[in-house]
Amino acid sequence: MSTHVSKAIQGMAFFLITLTTPASWAAPDAVAGQAKAQVCGACHGDKGVSNIPGVPHLAAQPQLSIFYQLLQFRDQRRKGGGMEAIATSLSEQDMRDIAAHYAAQAAPLPQAGGDAQKIARGQHIAQQQYCSSCHGAQLQGQKHVPRLSGQSTEYFVAQLRNLRSGARADMDGTMASAARSLTDEEIEAMAAYARSLP
Ligand code: HEC
Ligand code: HEC
Missing domain, CATH: 1.10.760.10 (Cytochrome c-like domain)
Known part of the structure; x- marks a missing residue:
C-alpha cells in the first residue's frame, strides 16, 4: 500500500512539474503573495483561517496543494464558491506567491470540546x-x-x-x-x- 501510494505521489509530482513549468518563472515570493492575497481575506480570513462555515482554511496548507487547486479552478476542472472566476484573474506567478504566503501562516487552532x-x-x-x-x-x-x-x-x-x-x-x-x-x-x-x- 505505502509503496504504491508513494509512487502515485511521485508520479503526480512529476506530472505537475511537466504540466506547469514554463521556460521561466520566478521563485515563489510569500511577501508579494501577502499583498496579492488581500482580496482573498474577505472569505478565507486575514491569515488564511476562515470565519465562514464551509469556506476552507488555507493557512498551513502545502504550497503545491494550494497552487494546484487554483489551477484546477482556473481551468474549470473544479467548481465551487465562485472560485473559478476568481482564479481566472490570477497569473501562475500570482498563484505561486499566494500559495507561499498561506503555506507560511500558522495552522488553524484545533477545535476543543468536540464529541x-x-x-x-x-x-x-x-x-x-x-x-x-x-x-x-x-x-x-x-x-x-x-x-x-x-x-x-x-x-x-x-x-x-x-x-x-x-x-x-x-x-x-x-x-x-x-x-x-x-x-x-x-x-x-x-x-x-x-x-x-x-
Ligand atoms: C492515494 C492518496 C490519498 C489517500 C489514500 C487519501 N487521499 Fe484524500 N486527497 C488526496 C489528494 C491527491 C487530494 C486532492 C484531490 C484533488 O483535488 O485532486 C485529496 C483531497 C481530499 C479532501 C479534500 C480536501 C480539500 O482541502 O479540498 C478530503 C476531505 C480528503 N482528501 C479526505 C481523505 C480521507 C478522509 C481519506 C481516507 C479515507 C483520504 N483522503 C485518503 C489523496 C489521498
Ligand atoms: C467570495 C468568497 C471567496 C473569495 C473572495 C475567495 N475564495 Fe477561495 N474559496 C471559497 C470557497 C467557498 C471555497 C470552497 C469551494 C468549493 O466548494 O469547492 C474556496 C476554495 C478555495 C481553495 C481550495 C482549498 C482546498 O483546500 O482545496 C483555494 C486554494 C482558494 N479558495 C484560494 C483562494 C484565493 C487565492 C483567493 C484570492 C485570490 C480566494 N480563494 C478568494 C471562497 C472564496
Missing part, C-alpha cells in the same frame, strides 16, 4: 483507510495533497461527498477511490477527527 466518541471513531476509520499514507501522519498534508487537520467540518464533509460522487474530479483518481466506499456517517466522524487535530 469525543465521534472523534475516536473518525480516527479509527482514518487509520483503517490509510488516509495518513497520503495526507500525512497528522493529516497535515504534503506536496500536492491537502492539509485536513483543523479544517472546517462543513467544508470537509461537502468535499468528501463531492469526491465520492465524482462532482469534484481529482487529479489522478486516487482520492475518488479512497472515498468511494465511505458512508455519510463515516465521513462526518472523520471530519470531526480532522477538526480536532492541531
Whole structure:
C-alpha cells in the first residue's frame, strides 16, 4: 500500500512539474503573495483561517496543494464558491506567491470540546483507510495533497461527498477511490477527527 501510494505521489509530482513549468518563472515570493492575497481575506480570513462555515482554511496548507487547486479552478476542472472566476484573474506567478504566503501562516487552532466518541471513531476509520499514507501522519498534508487537520467540518464533509460522487474530479483518481466506499456517517466522524487535530 505505502509503496504504491508513494509512487502515485511521485508520479503526480512529476506530472505537475511537466504540466506547469514554463521556460521561466520566478521563485515563489510569500511577501508579494501577502499583498496579492488581500482580496482573498474577505472569505478565507486575514491569515488564511476562515470565519465562514464551509469556506476552507488555507493557512498551513502545502504550497503545491494550494497552487494546484487554483489551477484546477482556473481551468474549470473544479467548481465551487465562485472560485473559478476568481482564479481566472490570477497569473501562475500570482498563484505561486499566494500559495507561499498561506503555506507560511500558522495552522488553524484545533477545535476543543468536540464529541469525543465521534472523534475516536473518525480516527479509527482514518487509520483503517490509510488516509495518513497520503495526507500525512497528522493529516497535515504534503506536496500536492491537502492539509485536513483543523479544517472546517462543513467544508470537509461537502468535499468528501463531492469526491465520492465524482462532482469534484481529482487529479489522478486516487482520492475518488479512497472515498468511494465511505458512508455519510463515516465521513462526518472523520471530519470531526480532522477538526480536532492541531
Ligand atoms: C467570495 C468568497 C471567496 C473569495 C473572495 C475567495 N475564495 Fe477561495 N474559496 C471559497 C470557497 C467557498 C471555497 C470552497 C469551494 C468549493 O466548494 O469547492 C474556496 C476554495 C478555495 C481553495 C481550495 C482549498 C482546498 O483546500 O482545496 C483555494 C486554494 C482558494 N479558495 C484560494 C483562494 C484565493 C487565492 C483567493 C484570492 C485570490 C480566494 N480563494 C478568494 C471562497 C472564496
Ligand atoms: C492515494 C492518496 C490519498 C489517500 C489514500 C487519501 N487521499 Fe484524500 N486527497 C488526496 C489528494 C491527491 C487530494 C486532492 C484531490 C484533488 O483535488 O485532486 C485529496 C483531497 C481530499 C479532501 C479534500 C480536501 C480539500 O482541502 O479540498 C478530503 C476531505 C480528503 N482528501 C479526505 C481523505 C480521507 C478522509 C481519506 C481516507 C479515507 C483520504 N483522503 C485518503 C489523496 C489521498
